[in-house]
Amino acid sequence: MNTLLIYFLFIPLLVLILLALNLLLATHNPDAEKVSGYESGFSPIFGQTRIPFNVQFYVIAILFLIFDLEIFYLVPFTVSIYSISSYGFSIFVIFFVILTIGFIYELGNNVINFSTRE
Amino acid sequence: MLQALYLLLEGVTVIVPVLLAVAFMTIIERKVLAATQRRVGPNTVGYYGILQPFSDALKLIIKETVIPAQANKVLFYLAPVLAIIVSLLGWAVVPFGTGLALSDFSLGVIYTLTLSSFGIYGVLFAGWSANSKYAFLGSLRATAALISYELILSSAVIIIIVLTGSFNYTQIIESQIPVWFIVPLAPIFILFFIAILAETSRVPFDLQEAESELVAGFFTEHSSIIFVLFFLAEYSSIVLFSTLTSILFLGGYNCPMIFINDTYLNLESVILGLKTCIFCFMFVWFRSTFPRIRTDQIIKFCWVSLLPMVMAFIILVPCLLVSFDWIV
Amino acid sequence: MASLFRFLRRSAHESPVYFYSLVIGFTGPAILAIVPPIRKRMGYELAEAVPTTYPVPKRERRSVSSEFDDPPPSKEVQEYLQAKEEATKNKFSHLYAKLPSRLRPEP
Numbered sequence: 001m002n003t004l005l006i007y008f009l010f011i012p013l014l015v016l017i018l019l020a021l022n023l024l025l026a027t028h029n030p031d032a033e034k035v036s037g038y039e040s041g042f043s044p045i046f047g048q049t050r051i052p053f054n055v056q057f058y059v060i061a062i063l064f065l066i067f068d069l070e071i072f073y074l075v076p077f078t079v080s081i082y083s084i085s086s087y088g089f090s091i092f093v094i095f096f097v098i099l100t101i102g103f104i105y106e107l108g109n110n111v112i113n114f115s116t117r118e
Numbered sequence: 119m120l121q122a123l124y125l126l127l128e129g130v131t132v133i134v135p136v137l138l139a140v141a142f143m144t145i146i147e148r149k150v151l152a153a154t155q156r157r158v159g160p161n162t163v164g165y166y167g168i169l170q171p172f173s174d175a176l177k178l179i180i181k182e183t184v185i186p187a188q189a190n191k192v193l194f195y196l197a198p199v200l201a202i203i204v205s206l207l208g209w210a211v212v213p214f215g216t217g218l219a220l221s222d223f224s225l226g227v228i229y230t231l232t233l234s235s236f237g238i239y240g241v242l243f244a245g246w247s248a249n250s251k252y253a254f255l256g257s258l259r260a261t262a263a264l265i266s267y268e269l270i271l272s273s274a275v276i277i278i279i280v281l282t283g284s285f286n287y288t289q290i291i292e293s294q295i296p297v298w299f300i301v302p303l304a305p306i307f308i309l310f311f312i313a314i315l316a317e318t319s320r321v322p323f324d325l326q327e328a329e330s331e332l333v334a335g336f337f338t339e340h341s342s343i344i345f346v347l348f349f350l351a352e353y354s355s356i357v358l359f360s361t362l363t364s365i366l367f368l369g370g371y372n373c374p375m376i377f378i379n380d381t382y383l384n385l386e387s388v389i390l391g392l393k394t395c396i397f398c399f400m401f402v403w404f405r406s407t408f409p410r411i412r413t414d415q416i417i418k419f420c421w422v423s424l425l426p427m428v429m430a431f432i433i434l435v436p437c438l439l440v441s442f443d444w445i446v
Numbered sequence: 447m448a449s450l451f452r453f454l455r456r457s458a459h460e461s462p463v464y465f466y467s468l469v470i471g472f473t474g475p476a477i478l479a480i481v482p483p484i485r486k487r488m489g490y491e492l493a494e495a496v497p498t499t500y501p502v503p504k505r506e507r508r509s510v511s512s513e514f515d516d517p518p519p520s521k522e523v524q525e526y527l528q529a530k531e532e533a534t535k536n537k538f539s540h541l542y543a544k545l546p547s548r549l550r551p552e553p
Contacts, residue, residue, distance in 0.1 A: 064265040064268070103425070
């Protein structure tokens, strides 16, 4: 029975109260024009909404995964830096230099270019 | 059972001023933007327009929620709910005074980073569930920018943790009693502030929700209460990140002790509030000064320009500590 | 030498981000290589490590007489304890003595 537990239960309750207020107080008259999607006046073509997207977004997500994991590998080092002293610091430098070499290779290959002309 | 009510009262004591702060942040933004443009902002509703956010919220609650016919209903409602829950949960670890955090979590910094990573799901679900091309593309671009600047944010925070040695926010504030961290780590403060501007999708990284492009980005199809929830989530993130900046870089609630405070009034939270106001004003100041940059320029700026700098600082700071004998 | 300087100047002008990131990144190991000998020559000693455990004394291990710290009981106390033990003896006492003390039956 913790403050954080009660807080975690209280915030969704607050948000649901706001949603419920809208449900109570607002009108609800959907007609055919209101509920069609927004496309500057045209009617949306069925099957064209889930379009294939640029592969650059996927590449960015993969790179984010790698570098985010690297940064969170550094997190235990930063807290225990006093206990590990110089030896742990040298291990950190070796780890970081290996990943930096990978980063330099990736930057040199010009991986993030959104304007590919094919 | 009574204990649960007391704990609920503690939660309400934190949330009600936070929601008021978020509401007043919206009117502050509009008034300050107006002042930089030599006009007066909203000044009709209350004295100097102070009651404007309440009338805005009331108007939006009474409006009709139009759900597009082709949208996924569950995800459509889930996205803003997730965004605002995650944004409001971040206030649980902020210390408002000595020992006055809602929960003095030993892993407070990791909690904050986790919540900011979780908020990206709200953006992703919003764009995917509104089954339209434009909303989807807007949410993809927003997500790509958000996850890229997530790295800079985590790295800047990690460099601070190297100087502190603990994830606890109260411990970070206590270790700033000699000198505030902005003095040795000023370049890292600049990087952190840029990352925060991008995390909350503010100018100059604003293209996702700019009012003149892509209609309204990933929340084109969201109306009334759903829009209010996104809006509140964004401004709550702004105020939360301002508070975190003042905790991590300026001293938090530290100030030179001019007099001994014997009363029950807590002046430390006032000091924290003043420091937060500086950064909230800086958010609005940046919005009124800078133009936007394009989405692909945003992402390229992060990966090509900021991330090498951040990596250089991650190497530099522990090297300095080891060579000057702080760690044996 | 001159061409090295020109190369450095050109890279600082044309791609400043990479150049200054490398400069800042190499400042770290450079300071690590330069500063500690200077500090040692100036007379700064390495700080002693903050104790994290009980400071174990650096001598031979001394053996102790028994596992208890108390001095041996006086004569009256010894007689009292012997009388008490004889009062509670029964024919299973030698077996109960093998159990751990929390499982022994109450007197």
